Structure formats: structure tokens, C-alpha cells
Amino acid sequence: MDIGISKKDRQKIAEGLSGLLADSYTLYLMTHNFHWNVKGPMFNTLHQMFMTQYTEQWTALDQIAERIRALGFPAPGTYTEFTRLATIQEVEGQPKALEMVAHLVAGQEAVARTARGLFPLVDKANDQPTADLITQRLEVHEKTAWMLRSLLEE
Numbered sequence: 001m002d003i004g005i006s007k008k009d010r011q012k013i014a015e016g017l018s019g020l021l022a023d024s025y026t027l028y029l030m031t032h033n034f035h036w037n038v039k040g041p042m043f044n045t046l047h048q049m050f051m052t053q054y055t056e057q058w059t060a061l062d063q064i065a066e067r068i069r070a071l072g073f074p075a076p077g078t079y080t081e082f083t084r085l086a087t088i089q090e091v092e093g094q095p096k097a098l099e100m101v102a103h104l105v106a107g108q109e110a111v112a113r114t115a116r117g118l119f120p121l122v123d124k125a126n127d128q129p130t131a132d133l134i135t136q137r138l139e140v141h142e143k144t145a146w147m148l149r150s151l152l153e154e
């Protein structure tokens, strides 16, 4: 395989994208969990908002995994691998509605940090499709973090 990126760089990018996939999957599941279990006066707003978020995230998981495959490496796809690779911790128990929002702000910011940390490597390797994918994910996660953060402010 020769797409103009060295095998070493493709491997490093695939490893970075695997971390991004693991964080994105962990945030996806957290968001869907909170969609199911949210309670209180903000139920309707948050139930709907979380659905919009996890639906968008679900599509992105596929794009990230398939970019890893296009770079010539296997995509992680088990809970064992995701747990090992993710920087985001799972949330135990049943947080209150605004605690859920705070967990999601932290999760959205964590995915943004993971994506941003990968950018210098991708830029140096001249990997435009991965740069484009990361840029799109940064835009979504930073915007969603702002929207969630706004729910916690006066």
C-alpha cells in the first residue's frame, strides 16, 4: 500500500485515531445513557438534546473507524479495547440532570483535547482527509460543549 504517507506515520495516525474512537464511543454511550435516565423538570429539553448529540456521534464513530481502515490498520471495536484506549472515565450510578450536563461538558472537552492532540502529527504527515475529519470533530465537540456549558450558567 502506498498513498504517499509512510507506514510509520500511517501507524501513528491510526493509533491516535483509535484513541479518538475510544473517547468518542465512551462519550456516545454516556450521552445515550443520560438520554434514557435523565429525570426532573428539564426532562424534555435534555432528553431531546441528548438524542440529537448521540445520533450525530454515532455517525462520527463510523467515519473515524473507517479512516483507520483506509490508513491500512484494524479499528478497535470491543469494550475491552475502548476501556484501555479511552481517556474519558465512565460515570457510575444515576447523576442528577445538571450533573449529567457537567459530565457531558467534561466529556465533550476531553474528545476535543484528544482530537487536537493528534493534529500536529496529521499535519506533518500531509494527511488531509484525517485533518479534515479531526477539524469537523473539533467543531462539533467545541460547539456542543458550549451549548451544554450554557445550561449550567446564569
Ligand SMILES: [Fe+2]
Pocket: 035, 051
Ligand atoms: Fe430514545
